[in-house]
Amino acid sequence: MCGIFFSLTAAENPLLLDDNLRYLLTKRGPDEGSYSIGVRGASLDLFNHEGSGRLWLSFASTVLAMRGDDIVRQPLTDSGKTGSILAWNGDAWKIDGQPIPDKNDTEIVFNNLLQATTRDYPSEDYTEVPHSAQKVAEAISKITGPFAFVFYDAVNFKLYFGRDCLGRRSLLWGVDDAGNLKICSLCDGSSPSTYFQEVEADGIYMVEFQDDQDAALEPTPTPGHLRFDVQKITKIPWSHETLSTYHMISPIPLMNKATPEGIPPPLTTTSSIVSELEHRLRQSLVLRIQNVRQPPIPGESNVKIAVLFSGGLDCTLLARLAHDVLPAEETIDLLNVAFENPRVVAAATKGLEPPSSAYESCPDRITGRAAFAELQHVCPTRNWRFVAIDIPYVVTVTHRDTIKRLMRPHNTEMDLSIACALYFASRGQGTAIDSQRSDSKPSPYKTPARVLLSGLGADELFAGYARHGMAFSRNGFDGLIDEIDLDVSRLGKRNLGRDNRVIAHWGREARFPFLDEDFVSWVVQIPVWEKCGFGVPESPPTDTGIESEKKTLRLLALNLGLSNVAREKKRAIQFGSRTAKMEKGKVKGTDALT
Template structure:
């Protein structure tokens, strides 16, 4: 994983400010490098003007996770001077698993695409074919990514995020007219930055890029400003082969079929439930096998994989399946965060309930310890390490501005409460309880894991929110399907960029097995009655499935198949309420309220 900064400026090289450089280095502590290219641009609106000399500045920081050695970035081709800043994890290309470093391979294939376009009758055709080749490569990548690629041969700049938006990339034009792309907001203000949308691949033709004096600031300085209207959007299409210059969206349209009559029962023996377990296991295995030894292994901790662990269904299912994939001698860390919430503590004190730890009474701490106990019972030959991440209120205040800085341009109360929980959980520091040393005194501990597993995506795919039940009650299967479809379609816009910026701050990488392209494609093509229990017959009262909630019922059945009978019955709880980051000072605040 990496941090990316790019600028296109007509007033010399524009670098990230000092604060942004520091934050980018936190994302990628293994390498930092800057590369600049000068390019002459002709203004298409005026044939009389001299070409404008613009500076393309590329900055990359690297968290080295793939292959057997560090690959510095930006990647620069000495022959063509093409440049790639790549932040991602390509697990497969054209369905084939990648061996070695993915950034190197993708750069090599990009260079082939622009160097060897198919037969063309003109330079324009050659350029178009090169674009098509780049799009074909992007379409073939399975895994999260955000990148900036400069095609020096055809004078084109490409930038994009994967169609699910699993890596952060922001864009904007600053006060001096420079166009910027960055993994996080460059500067303390989010005024000039917005998320790069996940609707396609963006292209700037540098032969026709428009710089103009379009603001008071730039007119007075006489410096041309970048006109963002020259950015071309090539939209994702699932059936891209039928359309020119369209990247292929790997996720097909939602299956909107409705059962004729009563839906069939959903049980542990349903074929779709067995396939779900198999497909989730495959997605997870790609993300946790062959993880490189962490650089802190010499300090005594050699943990490679940790789970962001509330004790809920999704994360515990990932932990349980990880047990079957990783060698038995590897410890798996379970990172469980709980906050001192002064408002909740004051309310408890006024009722005479202020006994015990403010952390141990947090809902996610209670479910976390219960799930930890169940994992020990079901998988006794694994050393599970439960890391109790306790966050005092004063520490929350001390880090709040940093969290707000990282999550920008997101700026609501809900964003802050969720981001705070992820920020401290992914820091991975707390009291460690080892399942093989339960009688020992817990020790202060910091995980060495650079890979953090997250259950994000399960609620959206399998109807895990209360609004899904409300949609079914209101409009039946059609309403439920529409609600799931809406949730899946806006995943990248709502959550993933923000979460990536916050978690990556600690030099760790969140991986989302539920959001693997092949897994998502398989799930969205399932009929809705094979994902959740709404509208399906109730099981007999004496059956193992009795009492399971309808939300995410297919996942609950997988948990049952794996022996996790208690976890299978856990209720959905939002992270900000489970960890108690929500409403720390005032009770009458809405999640959608903008931060002041």
């Protein structure tokens, strides 16, 4: 996980990082930080001003080294050659369909972009490339994996920035009060920002400069009255068909909206779709957990992977499959968070709830321990480490301003509830029990794992929310398909940028096997009655108690020995960990924070 900062200004001096933002970006990328400034003469019509003057392009990057043998300093600069610059935060699992699991992807991506923007890179003929924007778009579209980037093409005088088609990495942009363009992994102010917004995951964005070398030698116009013109930003969209203008072909096809003719066949543990699901999910998982770098954090050297673990279906399924992929000697950490909710504690003291530990009575702690026991039973040769992360109310309050800062521009009660749970879970600090030690007692522990597996995406793809059942009740298969399509289309906007900003604060990287492009492409193309059990005949008696939501995933869990987990009901993270409604009961998730 890396931190990115970029600014474009026509002011007298370059616009650099302030100390607070630099600190937060360094938390995202603690291994290496480097800072560079590119200066280019260009037309000031970008700033609603006639005439020319100096533009300052400033880059800063911090690096969390996850792949390859060496740490690659960022931003990457093609010094002495083209002068182009790349700030990259991503994992290119494949490029043009070819896996690159054992190499550092940043340099590969940069070289591909340089080839797209020069006639004959790496020769000395660095002249402009006709249609370079389309070539850059094609280079970006060949990348499979989560990413956010800012790329300055110094040969063709263009700036590009964007996120992957699912929006799995954070990138924000805006024009500040002084009229300067900023692009960053995080909001740059401690108070709610009025100008930063998520970079949409609907394409990449381009700013074109006019080649004006002499302009860099002229005096800078009086600062203070120049504002970046946002109309000068061009979107190069993801598309499902070839367009006559700049575009990228989306790796995610359109949703299969076919409805069954008559009653669809029953879903059972022997259905071919269940075995196909297992095969494809394993493929996605292998890319994300094999060949992970040894974490430099002090701690046990045999822990590289941890799971954000509520004990629910999605995360436990990933843990179970990870057991089949990872070496037998590697411990897998299960990070389970529970909060002291003062309203729940007050209710218990009044006798409204049975007295128990504020943490052990949390729904996610109960399901987490039950799933931990089931994993031990099914996979007894693996050392599973259950990390109980107990967060007192006073600790929640102490960190709340930091969490609110990280999740911006999201600013609702629900955002805060979810962000709190992810923030403390990804910190990975609590008390641990090892499954391989019969005499194991809880002891203080902080996971050294830098890769955190998350089950996010399963609910959206396989109809795991209550509203999916409601949509089917109202409008049958058509309503269900439309609801799933809506969920998939807004993943980047609703969840992923916010979650990335919160989790990455601890120098860890969340990976989402359910959101692999190849996996998502397969799921959206299979018919809806092969994803869930709505409108499908009842299963045989051996499959009783299997809910319609995410039925295919539940049947896979059954096949893998997770009988109890397969029957676990969906529970939102903010209610399972009890981060919701800590102070007031009558509050809506959509209410804005004050």
